[in-house]
Amino acid sequence: MKIQFAALMSSAFLLNTVAKAESQYGLGLEIESVTTKSSEASELDKKGFGGAGFLNYAYHLPVGLIGTVGVGFQAREVKSSSGLRKQRVASNTGVLSLDLRWALSSFEFGPLLRFSNGKTSTLRADDENNTVAISDLGAIFAYRFRAENADKVAYLAFTQDLNIARQVNTTIMLGFQYWMKTDSSSQGQSEPAVPATPSETAQEPALESAAYPTSEDKVEAVPVRLRFKSDLFQFKPKTAEFTKVSKARVNEFAKVLAQTVDSWETIEIHGHSDSNSKNPARNQELSELRAKAVQKIFVDAGVANDRLKSFGHGAQQPLPGIDPKDGENRRVELALFGAKNAQELRDKLSSFIVPN
The missing domain is CATH 3.30.1330.60 (OmpA-like domain)
Known part of the structure; x- marks a missing residue:
């Protein structure tokens, strides 16, 4: 009986919290610095840059949490910085970005998870194309500039891949988001x-x-x-x-x-x-x-x-x-x-x- 009562109260709290939530739609752009470290002698370490654009949706809860979902496109190019056998790898992938931020006044921070799927091209004598699916986990730190009709968010984030064997990809991202307010946030x-x-x-x-x-x-x-x-x-x-x-x-x-x-x-x-x-x-x-x-x-x-x-x-x-x-x-x-x-x-x- 106590368990049922606790479950009922928890459900009521959750429904009340969701009822007070606000949602936003937005656009995002970011530039990226990418570093690839390999554990095999046959593979060279690489560095490069990239960029991405997103369509975003955010859900604001009164408890100070913001859940964000972004769907976008990402383009990168990395190349080896040393060695006789130069390598250059270009990738074009679709990206699903998920993060959960804690909001402290105008500052926001939390975990960031990204899934990428697309093609990479290794540009060398024996050119090869591969299809890749990558999962990255990291963190995001943001600052929100609030206004009546729209919010602007600047953020710094970093991720590391979870599923690429024999190498570690580290990405540092600097981005900007523009959030439009919906009717749910009006008075x-x-x-x-x-x-x-x-x-x-x-x-x-x-x-x-x-x-x-x-x-x-x-x-x-x-x-x-x-x-x-x-x-x-x-x-x-x-x-x-x-x-x-x-x-x-x-x-x-x-x-x-x-x-x-x-x-x-x-x-x-x-x-x-x-x-x-x-x-x-x-x-x-x-x-x-x-x-x-x-x-x-x-x-x-x-x-x-x-x-x-x-x-x-x-x-x-x-x-x-x-x-x-x-x-x-x-x-x-x-x-x-x-x-x-x-x-x-x-x-x-x-x-x-x-x-x-």
């Missing part, structure tokens, strides 16, 4: 809010700084608007990345918020930027990316994505009494709709918010 839509009671309306006046429109204006509800302490939702200049101090606090807040999901219906996440950039479009983009960054952390903490909606307002709504260029304007504010007990909700979040 969800908010559910209709539950109207607030007259007593809640009296308790919760809207903040003057929260002049933004909401998706719930058609409903007679006054949201609980929260203004946060200065160490929460703070971003590095010109980016949607949290400061080091803020990131730890945001994760802590997300866990507490996930424990209050029965106390409210929907949340609107409103992102803002300072006015240091003279490009209003860039300010707008930054504020949207910041709101989405917060939304992702909430989802990772267990809040349903369809109960969240994000907005960006650029530099149009600086904090009252604050210089529009001040970094404190790089912030996020929340509006919680359908709160069952506004004061109780504020009490639960009191260590993160500024009191009224």
Whole structure:
């Protein structure tokens, strides 16, 4: 009975994790340095270069794992660097590439497995052509540059063959991947809010700084608007990345918020930027990316994505009494709709918010 219960819970966790996963399609290019070491005197050591192109598919899991599958074409040429009997070997193969990466912020690393199948040509007096099937195992180290509609990944990888007798092929790869985001990574839509009671309306006046429109204006509800302490939702200049101090606090807040999901219906996440950039479009983009960054952390903490909606307002709504260029304007504010007990909700979040 215990085993069945454990299996049931494990299956539920797996299904929940997969349901929250995101997928991406992408393209990849790489250049390769190849070294062949032979254990037989009749065969010469060789060095050379190659290149490959891939069509890729990636599956992102909330637990921080990224599974990647790539199908592509690879061309190489290696030649002996010494000896009287020069050898030059060219190969053209199809490649299946598999890797499983652990993501730590923008850094990713993990094992890499590749299968190659195709033809090699030995270019010498007694030319010969062979069909080869090679398996390679190694590791990949990558850095991801994130953007709203696409990610760019630069990586360094190495592999050694698993099935070639009497010689060892070592390959070092330097590559670039372009990943397009799919609909599964886009934000969800908010559910209709539950109207607030007259007593809640009296308790919760809207903040003057929260002049933004909401998706719930058609409903007679006054949201609980929260203004946060200065160490929460703070971003590095010109980016949607949290400061080091803020990131730890945001994760802590997300866990507490996930424990209050029965106390409210929907949340609107409103992102803002300072006015240091003279490009209003860039300010707008930054504020949207910041709101989405917060939304992702909430989802990772267990809040349903369809109960969240994000907005960006650029530099149009600086904090009252604050210089529009001040970094404190790089912030996020929340509006919680359908709160069952506004004061109780504020009490639960009191260590993160500024009191009224």
